[in-house]
Amino acid sequence: MHLSIGLTTSISANRMKWIYENADNLHFNGLWIGEDIGRPQEIFTSAALLLLNTKNVNIGIGVTSPLIRNITTIARASSTLSEMAPNRFRMGLGIGGIQDLSSLGIPIKKPVHSMERAVEILRTIWVNNVNSISNEDLGIHNYTAKYSSKCIPIFFGVRGPKLMTLAASIADGVILSGPRQFVEKSIELIKEKRNSLNLSFDKFHFVLWVPTILIRKNEDLEIVKKTVAIVALDTPDHILEMSGINKSEIFLIRSEMKAHGIEKVAEKIPDRIIDLLCISGDADEICDKFKLYSSLGIQEVVFGPPYGKDARKSMAQVAQTWSKNS
């Protein structure tokens, strides 16, 4: 099992710099950058910085939506990144949050079809820089790429069962996020589907990325509770159901948050919910909790954000503990 670091496009340039300057020395397996729409950093340019300033770690987009960029832009951006560091770049796709997409005026229609089409076009463009490519749905006419790529692994960051099944069929891996029971059931679903298609498990990569927070002092629990309140707000109902979480408890958190704000609701979040929706503890506890996922088939775990009160120290401490225990 490998340890990676997660970051998003909300990150400050200084923190990103610290991460890429230390990633190799701290022996992280990879860095995954997720897209927070409308935030300061641009995801592909940031991934370029990560690739250019590291030597050994894998760099992944984790994830961006094919609905918010022209698919040919995703194709050439990922191809450019792959060219910077062959075999170190991984491309992650997900549909995107409903609220984010609606704020951009993008309706979510047929998400399974959209993801399937995106993967098909990306792979066609990447390998084929001679013949022209057309796709009526997307209005692509005789597109010829003046670049090409070796096979770039495609990861899905998805949560619904239909998209999970699609991931099993066409992706190279999946980034899972949610309570343990949900993760377990998702892995089962994917394995079942790959079995039915006679697809090997060896070539499929399971990544776990859940909010993680290193706790040093009792007051750090405040960050944990606030994080859990936000996660509770965003977690789809079907995941709560699949995870055996009492929905009324989550609904209460959501309504309290709307009525009184995050500060008030954070105080009332029970420990049981904290354990379900995030991974927290001291460095040893976090590493132990991560390793428990190995038995489910998870091959790579992603630490953070929000990392902890002092993000840099937290990342370094978890990395050192991980190395020591490995």
Added chain:
Amino acid sequence: MKFAVSLNSNDSIFDAVKKSIELDRLGLDYIWVSDLPSQRYAPAVCAAIAKVTRKIRIGLGLISPFLHTSQQIASSLTTLIESYGPRFDLCIGPGDRDELYRVGVDLKNHKNILQSLLNSKEEISTILQKRDIESKIWLGAQGPKLLKIVSAFDGVLLNYSAIEMIEWSLNTIKEVIDIPRSIGVFSPSYVYEKINSKIQKMLQYAAATVALGTSKTVLKEFLLDESLEPARIAYKSKSLDESILKLIPQNIIKKFSIFISQDELPIYIQELKRLGVEHVAFSYPQGYSLETIKELSEGLSKL
């Protein structure tokens, strides 16, 4: 006067980096990296260039706001400037119509291209200001309609090389608005010591592409419309090839490119200075190789 070389993102990252190191060493002022839908992703190429250079300014553009949102463009600049310092400019413009059409962006469907460009410029400026990021925003322009909105930008990069065409466009601007703070030109270029026929052929293709994309109003103004018509008709049904190139008279190719010897360069630059031009971007194929870059640098040293 600032001098730039426009690198083609058709270059491999390795080549772009190698050429950028040389351009930085030779003391050129700018490298422009254009973002075309069929080529490498320009913001990532800019990041690679910034990592290996120290002094040279890097221009992201021309990049089309019809392909990227203002937010995405502003965020690319934010990431670059926050990481490598304030040495990045931006140039926006509609972009190559044919290339955009091939990726599903049909500019014919945009009712008001000028207003959209103005909105994008405003949005990008606002986002950057909020983030305390400074960057000069240029408009890449050629046709008379676009020229009317240049005052909203920090500078204009005119896609012309012939002195009379630059003069005409500046007069067109003056008729309606104030002249922008910075005036630049970008054009297919080959400043040579000794003509290399292979590079000359590349220049002809690049100049032909610009000529074929020039608005009819401009072509009529310079009485080029009729002689270019056979090539324009042929270009509608196929990509630019040798048969189309043969249909384009040499005087047109000459008007849409900077094709001069090192010794002739000072005279040309003097003429540009007279017009108030203060930025010259030598576009493809000038940046084709280390050799063509060296030829330009030697020419510039004679100024």
